[in-house]
Amino acid sequence: MLKLKRIAITGGVASGKTSVCQLFKELGAFVVSADAIVHELLRPDTDLGRQIILQFGTEILENGKFSRRILAEKVFDDSKRLEILEELLHPAVLKQIEELYSRARKEGKYSSFVVEIPLLYEIDKESFYDVVIAVLTDEKVAKRRFELAGFQPEEYEKRMKRQIKPSEKASRAHYTIQNNGTLEDLRKQVVKLNQTIQET
Numbered sequence: 001m002l003k004l005k006r007i008a009i010t011g012g013v014a015s016g017k018t019s020v021c022q023l024f025k026e027l028g029a030f031v032v033s034a035d036a037i038v039h040e041l042l043r044p045d046t047d048l049g050r051q052i053i054l055q056f057g058t059e060i061l062e063n064g065k066f067s068r069r070i071l072a073e074k075v076f077d078d079s080k081r082l083e084i085l086e087e088l089l090h091p092a093v094l095k096q097i098e099e100l101y102s103r104a105r106k107e108g109k110y111s112s113f114v115v116e117i118p119l120l121y122e123i124d125k126e127s128f129y130d131v132v133i134a135v136l137t138d139e140k141v142a143k144r145r146f147e148l149a150g151f152q153p154e155e156y157e158k159r160m161k162r163q164i165k166p167s168e169k170a171s172r173a174h175y176t177i178q179n180n181g182t183l184e185d186l187r188k189q190v191v192k193l194n195q196t197i198q199e200t
Contacts, residue, residue, distance in 0.1 A: 004030075004105045005112045005197060006128060010120040011135035012166040013159045014146040016179035016186065020135050021116045023190040028111035030104035034118070037096045038089060042066040048092050055084055076158050090123055097128075111198065121164050121172060131197055134173035136166055138180050 007024070009017050018033070025031040043049045044061060052071075053060065060071045075082040097115055104113050117125070126132055137145075146156045163169075170176045175196075177189050 004101070004110060005130045006101060007112050007114045007131045007133060007197065008120050008126065008129040009114060009116045009133050009135060010118060010169055010173070012137065012142060012163060012169070013118075013156055014142040014149065015135040015137040015166065016145075016177075017116045017118065017135050019179070019183065019186060020133070020177060020190055021114055023187055024112065024114045024194065027191065027194050029114040029194075030100070030107075030110040030112070031114045031116070032097060032100050033116045034093050034097070035116070037093045039068075041089070041092050041096070042068065042071075048088060051088055052085070055088070056081070076162075082162070086123075094125065094128075111194070119163065121169060122162070126172070131175070132173040133175045133177060133193070134166065134170040135177045135179055136170055137178075141180050 007029070009020050009024075011017050021029075021031045021033065041048050042052070044053060044064065044066065049066070052066075056071065056074055060067060060074065062070065071085070075085050097117075101113050104110050115129070120126055120129075120132065143153065143156050147153055175193055177186070177193065179186055
């Protein structure tokens with residue numbers, strides 16, 4: 001069974017990581033989002049869900065479902081609580097990523113295995129990946145995209161405080177993608193980079 005290259009896509013808030021992943025998907029990659037896995041795991045009927053309710057109380061539920069907004073409000077301004085949440089979430093997310101990698105490899109029909117993982121360096125998991133790509137965007141552009149997506153401006157700062165600076169992520173990554181232009185500009189970069197990765 002051929003080794004399937006594991007590619008991590010990381011970067012700051014609203015840098016365009018999801019768009020880059022979508023373009024890799026169009027090129028035949030099996031694409032995974034760490035955020036989507038969190039969304040899937042955050043259910044009151046799972047072991048993980050029950051542990052989180054024990055830690056943070058039933059007020060984090062709305063209509064029988066987790067409210068990510070309420071949970072975020074509880075942890076973002078409290079580093080201790082955030083640490084507790086991450087200690088519960090991260091191992092479960094990483095286990096799921098490894099299971100999905102095994103599945104994609106067995107299926108044998110994908111060009112690569114691409115994971116959108118914003119906090120890759122923050123949780124010291126870059127060694128799992130063969131290639132790390134940092135997506136960079138000018139802060140002004142990122143903030144505008146973030147607000148257009150319906151978020152409050154102050155949320156941008158709160159989220160970025162949790163992360164290593166994008167410039168440091170870029171210096172540690174194997175490759176960088178600049179995302180300040182059009183989707184077509186981005187597509188050209190991804191196609192070229194995908195070709196380089198497949199050839200090495």
